[in-house]
Amino acid sequence: MSPGERVYRTILRLLPGWFRERYGEQMVEAYRLDRTRDRFRGPAGRVRFWSHAVRDILGTATREIRDPSPVAAHVGRGRPGFWIVAEARHAARGLWRAKRFSTLATVTLALGIGAVTTVFTVVDGVLLAPLPYPHPEELVRVWERERDNPDARMVAYGNWADLRSEANVFQELGIWAFAAHTLTGRGEAVRLRSREVSANFARVLGVQPLLGRWISPQDTRGDARTAVLGNALWRSRFAGDPGILGHTIQLEGEPHTVVGVMPPGFDYPSGGELWVPLAPVTDPVGARRWHRHNMVGRLEPGLDASAAQRRVDPIARRLERAYPDDDAGNFFEIQPLRDSVVGSVRQGLTILFAACGVLLLIACVNLASLLLARATSREREFATRSALGASRTQLGWFLAWESLLLGGVGAALGLALAAWGAAVVRRSAAGIIPRVDRIEVGLPVFAFAALAALACALIVSLAPLLGGRLSRASLTLRQGRSSSALGTVRQRRRLVVAQLSLAVVLVVGAGLLLKSLAHLGSVDTGVRDERSIVTLDVRVPAGDRDDRAYALHVRDLLGAFEAEPNVERAAAVLTGPADPGGWFNSLTIRDRPVPTAELPPIGYNIVTPGYFETMGLALREGRGFEDADLASDEDVVVLNRTAAERFWPGESPLGHQILGAPELDRGWARVIGVVDDIRQDLSEPPHPEAFVPLEQEPVSGLVLVARVAGEPDPAARALERVAREFDADMPVSDAVTLRERIGATLSRPRFNTILMSVFAGVALLLACVGVYGVLSYTVAQRRREFGIRMAVGADRRSVLGFVLRDAATIGLVATLVGLGGAVALSRLIRGLLFEVGPLDPGVIGTVGALAFGVAVLAGVVPAWSATSVDPVAALREE
């Protein structure tokens, strides 16, 4: 190929593709023939040729742009559908020229698609993605439940053996319990989230250790102390050393042999770092009575949860007969494992997803409204084209292409937005929602964004077609002035009302969540002045101290705390406020039967004597713990107010004797006092609680609480230091104020609320743009009318009022419709609310006023521009 020909071919690129495809080779051939002609010889001829050729191609290309020749059906006869591509090119050129419109449209779409895709990314990773185990559909959790009690409870060890032996339900049924172990001798002492597991646990899940072996049946039978390390723990504390296998590590001050290391990513159940053998419960009564375990099973192939449920129901009835004391009213519940892992976030995510869908719909409506306005202003263009022979189908395709192109660009931008959003969620939602590490922008997300864009394009491109816009277009050429502008205004108005109403629904949702979060944050926990309470989690090693010596040891630590300046009082407790959980059991009162099924279980909490004083809890009756109680052989308990009122309604519990929890394995304990309630779970009312002194039941996992004077932060640092100096082998968490601890429990509602508020805000903004757009358009369409009005004496204020009244009407209708919608949908959000009704008048009133105000505000600029119409100029137009 000669250099000249290469240049010529390059210039040809200026022409539309279909043109080059059809005529390119012939033009190159003509070029070759031309070059041989006398007239183009020599330097002068060469200059003449090239200047002519460039002008020719440029001229042809410009003519194609100015007056595009859509390849009519009969030119493309050999290639069906060829003209569709031509329409695409045509649409792209048009969009490129209308930059303001295209920018507005793509940004709107990108916001909508970005939001819905972000949430889809989360939904896909968290809710939809299968569990990372082979045949995840076979995996189930097995709970125990009592009739008349809505809450599932943990399972008793003895029932595991009975269920396991049923050959036709489970391939494998594993059992495990939450635990915590302190690792010492490897840097700073650290508290690990350990899991006590049965030997078949790994077989249930179908996982293999990366190194070594899993816990064996021998390990769980005897007192062989073995441990399997999680991958992250192995890397961080053991430098990823494979030689660790067979070595011993210090857990709870006892040597344990490392037998295996798990592959990366395995942390079941929920954040496990270390797995140790589960000791069998040998006490025959405890095996039926102590509900401390969890079961996870792999169903027989082909069996689903409900079929399995039908097979375990008879077993439960058999157990009821065999152990009437413990298992009366008891039944098993089979739950797909994935539901148990993600069930807690499903409702929140579903609502967020729905909210995003609404947001996308609003974006679509905005786009439809924009396109409608554009279609009207282009009626003459369409009329010309249809006069030139473009069919209705062609013009329809043209419009469809326009929407598809906008949708494509919007989807691409939205995907970028979603990738960013997903990264933000992954960073900020760790620990708030499960499986957050599985959130990624993969193929399903791409497919989803594409589908969302396609759906938008379809919705949007159908709108003008349905409006009969095209059939009317052909009339317009002759009339010279848009005939259907008024119809368009009405259509766009309806769209704007629709989108503002949708935004109102979202804003009501966000408002309810915000109010509910505010309520949760300001719940009175019952603790006096939470900001002055500093807490830290410790695990005090007992060493070889006996119970009493251990309690004194803890008191020494508290004494060291109280020796610090600014520390007024310090105490230790098993489960502090904002710390749901604890030991729950049914209450047994001496000489008075309590029908257990009718009463809530009571939580046993373990405290040092200074606890009530430290937390600022007032005594309602009797007294608190005294040194004399601790020295005496008689066991004593203090109840909280809820327990006193539930179990002794209308009378005093003082002097009555109750049974210590079966787990505590103590005899009768006398009630010596009643104190005020503390809320442990913020969203629940206080539950009945019995406080037991640490001397009676020594536990090593404790929350230390201290009331400090002045700034809590320096005091917190000082307490951490004191605790670490007190015992280097004692793991100490960071010290935080009780207020911060309570705040941390609100992270999930806060997550939902923030996302919902962002979406609602964007929705309101988009709706506001919509209102602004339709009003400006109306004003532009009615310039003449305003001109005439002002020419015959209307003053600025009346014109201003005219447009603002318009805005107010839109705002009012949309607010009413939106609030109606919010009321209709209120049922859906109820589960996420705390102490706020779904029809909260404050929220509904505020949102109504806000939406109305926003609509009027959006009308201000168009109204102002209407008053600045120059009557003379407006009348002269046309």
Added chain:
Amino acid sequence: MPADDGRLSNVMTEILITLSGEPLHGYAIKLDIEDRIGDGYALGSGSLYQALQRLERRGLIAEVPELVTDDARRGRTYRIETAGTQRLRDELERMDRVLADARRNDIRIAERAS
């Protein structure tokens, strides 16, 4: 088939005149027109094929696919259609009328711009 009320450009008219003689391929049409106009006039390939495409779309000319030329790259051969002959006749009549009008009004005819 849409009504052909679009105007003919100069190049289109020249193509119709050329093709009313015999079917020709693109480059031959170009040479014929350049010869007829003379004065070193050069018809660009872009303008030529654009005009050919538009004439074809209006059904005034058509490809003659069965006519095999000696060189395939010279491409398609075109012939004028009945509608094209009719349209050319109308166009020439219009030009006649324009000329007659101009002469009757004693207007000097400016040289046709090319």
